[in-house]
Amino acid sequence: MPEQHPTVAHLTESELLARIFPRLHRSPGVLLGPGDDAALVASPDGRTLISIDTQTQDQDFRLEWNNGYRTTGFDVGWKAAAQNLSDINAMGGVPTSLVVSLTMPPETPVAWVEDFADGLTAAIAGLGAADCSVAGGDLGRGRELAVTVAVVGSLGGHPPVLRSGARAGDVVAVAGTLGRAAAGLALLESPVPFGSLTEEQRALVASQCRPTPPLAAGPSAARSGASSMMDISDGLMRDAGRLAASSGVLLDFDPVALKSHAVPLEPAAALLGLDPLGWVLGGGEDHGLLATFPAGIQLPQGFTAIGSVQAVGDSQRGGVRIAGQAADTVGWDHFAD
Structure with missing residues (x-):
């Protein structure tokens, strides 16, 4: 494959992360973001909401649908953020950070991964989660695309709505x-x-x-x-x-x-x-x-x-x-x- 259209197999993990990190917005609540063994996030309310969800290729989305629509990395990134932000919303809380795990086959285009990161960032901004950002995550190799997102949120002083x-x-x-x-x-x-x-x-x-x-x-x-x-x-x-x-x-x-x-x-x-x-x-x-x-x-x-x-x-x-x-x-x- 020409170098101008590399797959993830052409890059080391560090090189791929170097392409992802600049695409991720960082909110003030993330005191230490991607790059260390763990992120450090603020918890001003003293209580933390947390939830997790997974999307798996051919179970939760298809790369190509029956009507010809092709799912983009942006789509998967947006939806991964949206469904997790919604869980915090359902408790009456405000999301403050996401941690994202992306598993992908080696033939996955690097451009798809960059598009995925852009989708995460666009959803956070477009849905109005101004206090939230991606605090860290993990990249892995597998036979199919799978995205798992854990979200943390704050209650802002009021009880959770159950x-x-x-x-x-x-x-x-x-x-x-x-x-x-x-x-x-x-x-x-x-x-x-x-x-x-x-x-x-x-x-x-x-x-x-x-x-x-x-x-x-x-x-x-x-x-x-x-x-x-x-x-x-x-x-x-x-x-x-x-x-x-x-x-x-x-x-x-x-x-x-x-x-x-x-x-x-x-x-x-x-x-x-x-x-x-x-x-x-x-x-x-x-x-x-x-x-x-x-x-x-x-x-x-x-x-x-x-x-x-x-x-x-x-x-x-x-x-x-x-x-x-x-x-x-x-x-x-x-x-x-």
């Missing part, structure tokens, strides 16, 4: 989008060529490849008194079922409110012969927020009501209903699907 705090009488609300990433995934997996998609349909693909979690909404919900909250990563119904089980309550959704999220997806659904409501109920990876708020509290900016919390009767089981009717909990399961 899944277990919902109470009867609370309002159920969401922030961010529902179903757009699932619609994008359906388009990627379809035989409809990417080049023939409309601008709006390409935007749906972008929602899957470069999700935009509402990072301002989590801390705002915490300050406004949210009783429970979680990231919607595996689908509204599945994640709502988890929140209901943690809180020992029943969530009852308003079908009119759910329909309002499905309407913008109708053109793409018609193209593929699918029901857009299925994307709203079962599609994950938008990384919006599902939260409950005590009745009478004004919902913070970005949140819209979609239902209510009800007590579980003696003959009932906790879970999710739509207009009082039982609804199957559908969504993504990493091991069952």
